[in-house]
Amino acid sequence: MKPSELLTIAKKYWLTDYDHKKPVAPDTPVITGVARNDAILHDMMINHGVELILNSYWQVEDYRVVDDKKFMLFILKWS
Numbered sequence: 001m002k003p004s005e006l007l008t009i010a011k012k013y014w015l016t017d018y019d020h021k022k023p024v025a026p027d028t029p030v031i032t033g034v035a036r037n038d039a040i041l042h043d044m045m046i047n048h049g050v051e052l053i054l055n056s057y058w059q060v061e062d063y064r065v066v067d068d069k070k071f072m073l074f075i076l077k078w079s
Helices: 001-015 035-050 066-076
Strands: 050-052 059-064
Touching: 001 035, 001 050, 001 059, 001 066, 035 050, 035 066, 050 066
Parallel strands: none
Antiparallel strands: 050 059
């Protein structure tokens, strides 16, 4: 799957199911410096088994699957 295809699927999730009002956990790693964006990236890795790799402009350049089962469930549910 191309990174652009994954991003399209992830946008569906972010726009419909992600709880944007939940507080950012204090243990969320700093990736972009924007707490809400860091929380979304962390949520994707912990809950959906995929690490989004960003370029220097904070755009998704690639991804790495860290948990095959979680990632497959995410893809099946949101594609």
